[in-house]
Amino acid sequence: MSDKKIRWFTVSMIAFSMVWGFGNVVNNYAQQGISVVVSWILIMLLYFIPYALIVGQLGSTFKTSSGGVSSWVKETTGKRKIAYYAAWTYWVVHITYLAQKPQSVLIALGWVFKGNGRVATDMSVQTVAIISFIIFLIFLFLSTKGLTTLKVIGSVAGSGMLIMSILFIILAVAVPTIDPSFKMATPDMGDVKTYIPDFNLNYFATISMLVFAVGGAEKISPYVNSIDRPTKNFPKAMIFMATMIGLSAVLGSVAMGMLFDSNNIPDDLMANGAYSAFQILGRHLGVGNLLMIIYGLAQTAVQSSALAFSIDAPLKILLSDADPEYVPQWLRKKNQKGTLVNGYLLTGILVSIIIILPIFGIKSMSILVQWLTNLNSIVMPMRYIWVFFAYMMLNAQYKKFHSEYKFIKNPKLGFIVGFWCFAFTILACILGMLPKVDYAVDPQSWIFQLISNIVTPIVLILLGMILPMIAKREQQSINE
Numbered sequence: 001m002s003d004k005k006i007r008w009f010t011v012s013m014i015a016f017s018m019v020w021g022f023g024n025v026v027n028n029y030a031q032q033g034i035s036v037v038v039s040w041i042l043i044m045l046l047y048f049i050p051y052a053l054i055v056g057q058l059g060s061t062f063k064t065s066s067g068g069v070s071s072w073v074k075e076t077t078g079k080r081k082i083a084y085y086a087a088w089t090y091w092v093v094h095i096t097y098l099a100q101k102p103q104s105v106l107i108a109l110g111w112v113f114k115g116n117g118r119v120a121t122d123m124s125v126q127t128v129a130i131i132s133f134i135i136f137l138i139f140l141f142l143s144t145k146g147l148t149t150l151k152v153i154g155s156v157a158g159s160g161m162l163i164m165s166i167l168f169i170i171l172a173v174a175v176p177t178i179d180p181s182f183k184m185a186t187p188d189m190g191d192v193k194t195y196i197p198d199f200n201l202n203y204f205a206t207i208s209m210l211v212f213a214v215g216g217a218e219k220i221s222p223y224v225n226s227i228d229r230p231t232k233n234f235p236k237a238m239i240f241m242a243t244m245i246g247l248s249a250v251l252g253s254v255a256m257g258m259l260f261d262s263n264n265i266p267d268d269l270m271a272n273g274a275y276s277a278f279q280i281l282g283r284h285l286g287v288g289n290l291l292m293i294i295y296g297l298a299q300t301a302v303q304s305s306a307l308a309f310s311i312d313a314p315l316k317i318l319l320s321d322a323d324p325e326y327v328p329q330w331l332r333k334k335n336q337k338g339t340l341v342n343g344y345l346l347t348g349i350l351v352s353i354i355i356i357l358p359i360f361g362i363k364s365m366s367i368l369v370q371w372l373t374n375l376n377s378i379v380m381p382m383r384y385i386w387v388f389f390a391y392m393m394l395n396a397q398y399k400k401f402h403s404e405y406k407f408i409k410n411p412k413l414g415f416i417v418g419f420w421c422f423a424f425t426i427l428a429c430i431l432g433m434l435p436k437v438d439y440a441v442d443p444q445s446w447i448f449q450l451i452s453n454i455v456t457p458i459v460l461i462l463l464g465m466i467l468p469m470i471a472k473r474e475q476q477s478i479n480e
Helices: 008-019 022-061 069-077 080-092 094-114 125-143 148-178 207-213 217-226 230-259 269-285 290-319 341-360 365-379 382-396 411-431 443-479
Strands: none
Touching (some): 008 217, 022 148, 022 207, 022 217, 022 230, 022 269, 022 382, 069 080, 080 094, 080 382, 094 125, 094 269, 094 341, 094 365, 125 290, 125 341, 125 365, 148 290, 230 269, 269 290, 290 341, 365 443
């Protein structure tokens, strides 16, 4: 094997660290309880494994392209405008993601310094919104200066988070043998029926969170052709990665069921569940708050890094080599230091609106975290739609393109699988728009969430349609 080639196991681990995080376990357990175990198995088999292997073929086919998903769309359709929409989607979905990060930093710091989750929950939604707004503005300013150090810290902390996620499962399984006084929080965990979901509308409304959890596999595309014998070893790497994620998800959810009663899930589990879990484990293991503090510090670094990186990187992907036919010059404007000043300004305006918006319809921090997390699960998967669209177009003209690795050799079957993933993603996003609060308990929050869940993605898409119109007028005025 050539020294330049990467082992399939290494690629599998890289992909695992890119896709997976402990928050995925907590958030989905908060929505489905212990029945999420079956949901994880289904989503892995029916969606994630095909998704990862589709990315593999696209990455192998367009190994020299630098624009990622937008390049795949451009190559398979031959249309620059559609490629622009793919690039726009990739950038704009990060708006809701960025709006949530300041809260995550605030919650993590609260646990580190106070040892509980009351720092955020005791605050009014208005106060949290103002503090989150200030945190975002600080990072927005700093990101224009470059945050190489923070990104390195975030990368190291991310590796630590991965270790903590695995450690959580090991410790949770070990606790009953270490501490005889430990009791399972969820009853009947030995009964198979406990894990079977109720396949009703409320259940299907939570699927978007599962799709969001396993998304991001397109980030591994540059590594496809770096593997020795990609036709054989890439699927091996992806199936191994999916197995690791599946085991982490299933075992992590079982561990959550041991600590939190599936029939009485705390309202603040999404916000504080991970910290509470490590705190409970630490007490049973006799180390107090040590595990929680380590997790909190790692989470602070990771969330801060993610905030800084997600302001900068998607914007550069959209604007650094933007087509002047679709992106107006004022948005592509750079200062003397090469900073996309108006791009940062647009990011700041859109994120600020979403940060401030909850003041007008949400009463508690717990509901606020739930809403933003759910909004992310609706908006972020929109970028995966373009992956499956490109794969469908690839199969529609399979004779035109060559790939060392092919997921499905039959182009008709490949098109059908691509369409399944495409349609499933759209359906998950639409169903995810249904509010996760009880209308009878809090009608104001229910109405606010429904409207914002529908309006937000529509506005973000329409904004992308407006820019080419502005660019066209700009070009016409220049030509005149």
